[in-house]
Amino acid sequence: MENMVKPLIPAHMSVYADKHGVFHLLQSMVSSVLTYQPDDPVSHLISVLQRSSINIPRIMVLGPPAVGKHTVATKLSAELRAVHVTIESLLKDQSELSTQQLPVEQRVHQRLSEVDCFNKGWVLEGLPQTRLQALTLQQAGVIPEHVVILDASDDVLLERREGKLVDPVTGDVYHQTFIWQANDIIAQRLEKGRGPSEAQHLAELQLFRCEVTGLRSAYQHVLKIINSDQPHADVYQQGSHPQNNQSRADVYQQVLAFVRTRHCSRTPRILLLGPPGSGKSHQARLLSEKYKMVDVCCDQLITSAAADGSSLGEKIQSYLDDKQPVPDDLVLQVLKRRLSQVDCSSRGWILHGFPRDLQGALSLQESQHQPNRVFFLELTDDVCVERVSLRATDPVSGERFHAVTRPALTSEIQNRLETRPQDRTYAVTHTLNQCRTHTAALQSVYPDVVLIDADQDPHSVFEALESRLNSV
Template sequence: MDETVKPLRIPPQMSVYADKHNVFRLVQSLLSGLMIDQPEDPIGYLIRLLQRSSVDIPRVLLLGPPAVGKHSVARKLSAELRAVHVTAEGLLQDQSELSIQARQYTLAEQEVPAELLVRLIQQRLNEIDCFNRGWVLEGVPQTRLEALSLQQAGVIPEHVVMLDAPDDVLLERSQGKLVDPLTGDVYHRTFIWPADGAVAQRLEEGRGLSEKQQLAELQRYRREVTGLTSAYQHVLKVINADQPHTDVYQQVLAFVRTRHRSRTPRILLFGPPGAGKSNQARLLSEKYKMADVCCGQLLRSVAADGSALGVEIQSYLDDGRPVPDSLVLQVLEERLSRVDCSCRGWILHGFPFDLQQAKGLQKSQHQPNRVFFLELTDDVCLERITLRATDPVGGQRFHAVSRPAPSAEVQNRLKTRSEDSARSVTRRLSQYRLHTAALQSVYPDAVLIDADRDPHSVFEALESRLTAD
């Protein structure tokens, strides 16, 4: 009996079907709702969830310091999403028992206890309009304790937007506040002025905090912002509000919509030598738990496993010959069918290299849903590669400009790989440029990313496009 354990494979058609019909998102939404709300009638509850117009019901928190523009953005966003706009002030206005209790604290100029506030929010968000249409919750929570209490109560936002601006800008905005008495919309003499002249004529002075009170509120917010950020770090986007209101709103809307749809990532990453493909693939793999599939490393791994296929591949590697496309595709077919790739996704780099390989991959069952080209000039590529060397003692890699050796002793023993010579890099660059246009024609929807930046900025650019529709 063969005791060899073979890696579990999942037909790639399954993940393609799941992406097309948003199955993972549907199951996640149903299961999380069931576990959080714990209804008495779980079957009936699931049926009601499925009968909603969409499983992608918006659940948005909009946070930020006083005078940053939360109210204006939240009103506009809730109208755009057809979601319920929920504010702390609005929660206190109904005649429920919880609201009456909360008002007693505000009338006494005391802070509403976190437990009571959470129960009040939970009660409002469980009402039928929020259940069916979703919600945009403005200005709450204000502390990490409130955030964690909301999470424990099952109030889990899909998106958290944190607006921010320098304190001097916020203090200036707190002066000159104007309110439309008919709609409640907030305007400002300098920052936000209504386009409609009739609206401008009926504006009234808004009641705001004194400068002393404003400073106190700002200081309180600054003390709590780190805790709030950590509580929502996986669904958070911080947006600079010190720019035109229209630009701020468009960034908020883009964030909410971009992350409105999830999919299993299947990524092709192209780029010239020195563009940072391996580093970016590693960063994406670490954050999103997708499989990092480097074609070169994969071939060497298979060659070392002693299988018949590995022995055949090793013969090509020993002779310095390219491994035939048919063998490469066979190896990739096996790797990309494993359960980690099928369930969590993958990021492939190092293949395809030319038009023929790209067409071969297209005929396979493994189709990417995101393609990125890292762009870098030849001069920068040469500088990045030819000036790097490795310490044979510690195995660390150094760079003459960006990461020089720590001492003369280390510098003297550094070794440069033959493939990092200027001649070798120039040849590889020439080959890459020769095939780039053809590859881009195969993937016309590919996103071009400027790689002549620090790795963190490149990573952010890649990340921002991962779930864009």
């Protein structure tokens, strides 16, 4: 959907569009017209513009059976005052209004096109169930702002199914182990939950396991996967389950925090800053692999430019031969050439290795390739030295390994590994000292820089980056 409203445009126009939220506005307008298909599109678009400052929720809550979708979706719709749409309500609406059997995707489109969903927003529970359904809904203009996939192990899901309890008065769902009701009056009237048979449960679970990869792919830019094998702390009877009282934030609070972030359709232009060893290259690769952005490593660009035989490359090579830093003006020429290419303009980019000081940052800001998201990976000097000094490079493949976090795959590779001069302890210490002298100046150029604790496992660092990637 985003590509429909984001044509290839010159860099300076892209900067203006990002600054004023033009892409987000266009996406909202096109999505709304396709979803509601009004007889008078102009009047409809005026109403969209008038409410553009209001964050109307459009949320999907997905997951396998017994994972807690209904509990979370019910609480979300109540808190956000949005319309709660379920498979059951869609079937009921159809049976009351028409005898014609419509495909589920068409029922969803019709329901979400109604006035209450337009004005109040919606929380769609349990749909789509397959990648094909997701693509059909996207083609119909049903574009969520947030998609939550709840998940848990098969054993946990089976245990929840067997212990499900329902309040016959309110319809609220509880569980004799996971979610108990502290109020004795309510607890006494709970009934064994009626649901699908074990065979049907297993069939639905198998369908989800088969389709979850496709669903994740269809909604990857607005997606949050949350482990549902955690307590719902607000409904525990105090003292009844003490092991849960000190656990992580409950599932619902994690979902609520996610849906309160507002996603942007800006073309990502990410700058990763941080000392040597903080993991900039690794995180750039992870972001590039998941979000298809271009990984722009300045050191690799410089090396490639030096070898291309051009006049610019010859100038750069002379500095490399003398083991001198390449001047910023030459580096910027190489960067501008790369960042102006079509893949960077359309898919976005992640830059690391430049700028290294105040002047480089100011020069980048004066170009047409300013970053719109800046992250600083924080790490202490001791950890930096430990990480970098344990690195070694395979001279055959050029691949980099680490004695602790990424050891060589075979003894043959291990025996030929070499430590680069710049990775030796004294060289790392010198580089760190230079880096620290420029850190405050770099952060002054980027006052909205997001600080990320890099002294944790790479997956946790990636999650921290990802959680801020699409939020304003």
